[in-house]
Amino acid sequence: MQLSELCFLTIILLSIKWVWKDIALNLMSKLRLEMNFQHVTCGTIILLALLWPLEASVKDNLTIHFLALTTLTLMYGWRSACGLTIVISISLCFFGQIDPYQLPSYIVLSGFIPILISYSVFLLSYLYLPRNIFVFIFVAGFFNGAFTGSMHLLTNAVYLLSLGAYDWTTISDNYLIFMPLLAFPEGLLNGVAVTILAVFKPEWLRVFFDRDYIYNHYRDK
Structure with missing residues (x-):
């Protein structure tokens, strides 16, 4: 295992301290008590486990795939979303979609960081x-x-540039060039999902409150 992967593994182990309390007190208790929430969470895990392996690769390690982590974050909050990301990533590793030695960097770069940004x-x-x-x-x-x-x-x-895997010209011409092309469909995917949830299932969005986004708006008028 490379030094960078050991660093990412350390980050994951330290982050468990921050996410475990929320998962144990909120996510696990809700999963245990609410059958409907169990179905929603299992369905979410399965959908993301099917979505993430659908990737396009220009060169080795220069892969592009949809995340849908903005929706996951708005549904569960950042702590529980990080916990679910670990579960999904380990399941992909178990089924051979991710190499075990790449698992720590995959969890951090494709899970934790996008969730915190979202x-x-x-x-x-x-x-x-x-x-x-x-x-x-x-x-x-x-x-x-x-x-x-x-x-x-x-x-x-x-990250790839810091490892020396490719020079900046190669990364820019073969990877970052797709940034504008990916931004719109990724935004559309999450936007449509959030719209459907906000309209039909607002109770599935942990960060959405009617008193803030609906009732308070009409009260101001």
Whole structure:
């Protein structure tokens, strides 16, 4: 195992301290008590486990795939989303989709970092933009998904460059060139999912509150 993978493994082990309390007290207890929530969570895990292996590869390690982690973050919060990402990544490793020695970097680069970016964009929109359902859908959903997908490519590019796997010209011409092409479909995927959930199943979105995005909007009028 490379030194970088050991560093990522250390990050994962340290992060468990931060996510375990939320998972144990909230996610696990809810899974145990609510049958419907069990079905939603299992379905979410299966969908992401099927989505992530659908990737396009230009060169070795220069792979592109949809994340849908913005939706996952808005559904479960950043701590539980990180925990679910670990479960999904390990399952992909078990079925041979990810090499075991690449698992730590995969969890951090394709899981933790996009989740933290997604939650940060949501939090900034919640604090500094008008709280109505349209801002939630278009900023926390569409824009957030597109921005997170772009930052995911940039993060991977910087990581590969730091390893010396490719020079910057190769990465830029064969990988980062796809950033604008990926941003729109990634934003559309998350935006549509968030829209459907906000309209039909708002209780599935942990960060969505009617009093903030709907009732408060009409009260101000």
